[in-house]
Amino acid sequence: GENVEQHPSTLSVQEGDSAVIKCTYSDSASNYFPWYKQELGKGPQLIIDIRSNVGEKKDQRIAVTLNKTAKHFSLHITETQPEDSAVYFCAAGSYNQGGKLIFGQGTELSVKP
């Protein structure tokens, strides 16, 4: 079945450094790739998404890249701040799955002051 692999499972960086989280997906029909941030005790919140007709998207300190040939997509956070500490999830979806998303297993990001 469809699968999304996410790495690393934990990531610790110093404040101000960059953080990169990588995902690979198995379903070649996937064409939508959102990223979510989940803080303790809360539901996941959408932070950025990218569609398959775009290779890169940026929103302030957050950027996402997509390589459809290799079935890879990545989240880049620059100038990290302590409030960026959370669990981050990637996901992949396709129009022929009724809006369903397949989620990665999550990355726990810790930004040390």
Next chain:
Amino acid sequence: SQTIHQWPATLVQPVGSPLSLECTVEGTSNPNLYWYRQAAGRGLQLLFYSVGIGQISSEVPQNLSASRPQDRQFILSSKKLLLSDSGFYLCAWGIRDLLNQPQHFGDGTRLSIL
């Protein structure tokens, strides 16, 4: 703007007792609705999704059931809870009939089975 509500926020239930978790969405019509379970803070597992009133698709065999009695109401139920039903349950909604749209999550219900 759209909002999604889940309740209760936390619940402690004995093994063998029934369960009813409710999710409602405001500010949108005809949403797709989803129930997920999250164990140990990771790994969102899709349990059920619905594209309309009375239409439920189950993703994994389990001890739970879902119902959608109204357009913006989604209910997760069980007749007899098992210890393995413990977890963090999340409801989400998405725009129907539009391709490549995100899902928006509620703040979840933490269920502990004793």
